[in-house]
Amino acid sequence: MRYRQNIAVTLLSLALMALAAVGCGGSSSDGGSTSGNASTAADTAKPVSGGTLKLVRAFEPTQLDPLVGDTSPPSGQIVPNIAIGLLEQEPGTAKPVPGLAESWRFSDGGRTITFALRDAQFSDGTPVTAEDVKFSLEGDKRGQQGIFLSFIRSVDAVDPRTVRLNLTAPTPAVLEFLCSSDAPVVSKAAYERLGARQFAEHPVAAGPFMLKRWVKGQRIELVRNPHYWRQGLPYLDGVTIQYVPDDNTRNLLLTSGQADANANVPFSQIAQLKGNNDVTVTSRPLFYTANIFVNLRTRALADKNARLALLYAMPRDAINKVAYAGLAEPANSIIPKNRYWDASVPVPAYDLTKARSYLARSPTPNGFTVELEIVGSDTVGRQTAAILQDAWKQIGVDLKIVQLDASTQLANFGKADFELLLTAGAAGTSQVPIDDMLASGIYVLVGGGLQGYRNAEVAELVRKATTTQDEAGRQAAFSELQRAGLADPVDLPIVFVPGITASRTDVHGLQYLPTGWWQLSQVFKTPAGS
């Protein structure tokens, strides 16, 4: 199915884009940690309306057209604040919650969903109708149909406030898909009036903010959408997102107060920021795992014992401390932590004795030489590779580190011309935080299609996990998959990568979803002196 193939597109293209997103924070109802001047008073601050938030980030989006479904963080962090869909992600949990749809019901064995639209308006004051939903979700605009919507067979506008989605098959994660950046609802009339090109520059949608101005190469200015359906929100009058490629310059802007928040904080700067009383550094779990891709067509890596030897010779704590400032979490799963993550699955411990015993059972008991491709400009990758080189040497594996630029690494991956590969930032990621997509991508589409992974048990577990409607059954299948995936690893998981947010202490409510998106509607700034 096309959508399954395209899952891998998003999966692995975001791996490279995650170099930018690693600096972004994610929000979760648990597991977040805050340091710096993070007093309890800041958490209970009373929302204040007004003001403009000045955000700095490293990368500029290539486009802001909601209908393109660009999942790269530079675009993916801004578009959800301009355009929303039938459902939205709940801050902290990323669970689907009502957006433009007030309620919904399933029928026809899960093949049909009927949504009741709320009384909402677009940013130009025109009402959101079922025709707009139909226009937005059906068909292929821009030649890049959102990959997450390929399960929609057709959309019916039953009446102006009722829309029916007809699915190709019952899809357990359909509500999560409808939260994605592929499913925003835009104004059909505005699109047809402006034309595709103009609409991409001036989108008309129903998010908390509108695009006021995009000064290419410099900044994006958002202003409050006066017709946003949530009364009283957003608190801010506007948001200015300035593009500052240099890490040190962004840091200076934040610490001097000329910026309110920094979206891309290198791990190497965290210690310094934590010592600043005017800055709050927040670390929250993201839907990202740092994995090493393995090409199983490499003779030395074809046998699972060789891969297990590498897995158990990986000093995750040392990598966490050196490369991630101690803020990451050793990974016990190739799929990132999300709804079906099983905490009871043990993290592969750093055990050289065990690693040697696995190696002894492999066709290369005396060790082997293998190449690891990393992105040369990625500090975290370089540090990780250096630690692994030293650790694996102790079990007889000679690791050659090959530093490439991102494009060359990507091309090599596409041609399966690599042995081991560590992408910049993180490997497992998705802007739709459901486990189904990554399970299919990691084990079947990419793992099986590109990396040469063949494991019938794992394939069956993926099928079972992604098609079971019963929640308990899905959890059991995913748990089993998590264990099976570590028993015969297609990738070597290192850590769950956290998202780092650094903001001034007068900024509150800066929510990062596990996908690394911002949710700016509930952000507010307390006035100076309060």
Add this chain to the structure above:
Amino acid sequence: MAGLAYRRFLQAVPVLFGITVLSFVLIHLAPGDPVRTALGYQVPESTIRAARHSLGLDRPLLTQYLHFLGGAVQLDFGTSLLDKRDVTGIIGPRVLPSLYLIAYSVLVALAIALPLGIVAALKRETWVDHLVRVVTMISYAMPQFWLALILVLIFGVQLDLFPIVGYGDTPLEHLHSLTLPAVTIGVSIAPLLVRSLRVGVIEGLSSDFVVAAQARGLSMRRIVLRHVLRNSLLSMLTVLGVVVGLLMGATVVVETVFSIPGMGSQLVRSVSQRDYSVVQALTLLIGFFVVLVSLLTDILYAVVDPRVRS
């Protein structure tokens, strides 16, 4: 003068042609695939082939080059492989920031180099001369990146006199925003101008016409400013022309630190993403500006030295 300009312009045509060939060959030889970069890791091979076909990337290289050249002559550089926007729309807004930055930097460099070069020459082999040479050596050796951050810290953060990032929206804001970047570049290129001017003034001061002028009772100030300087400028002009040519597209470090949307940072970004269309257009444009600077240098040379005009 018109004949000189016309001859130089004709000489520029094969140079620009050579630039297009070189940039085309080099970017296509570099490993990496713009279609893969744009579409991601695992896309079915059929999709990759279809995308390459629609972009014309599966045609023979010569055909692709001729297609590019034909468009370039009409100032149509195609569409960015990544951004899907017209290349001229991507590059256009970045030309003026780069040109303003370079021009401003040259003014700063001249403001530093002219007085220092003259003073060093007049006080040759004294502590003043040595001090000027040591200071200029240090500033020449200073990494631009480091100097930029120091200026940001002092004048942008602590004193809050200049913006740290951005380019501004109005001409006055451009001037204000480009001050720290221009000082960064100006300080780094001024040493070259100081040295060449110093040598030129020293040579000029030992000329017969200077002795004659002194014998006629002219003041040294008048001799230097009205007679010696004009003759000394020739060597400095040559150096200046080369330096400005090098600055075209080489301001990426400063553009990155100060977040200036210039051609240098766009070129680096496009090369890293293998955006062939933008790379080819930018290298051609930068090459054109280099040729233009060389032409202007020759014209200025002729203005300063009447012997060249004949």
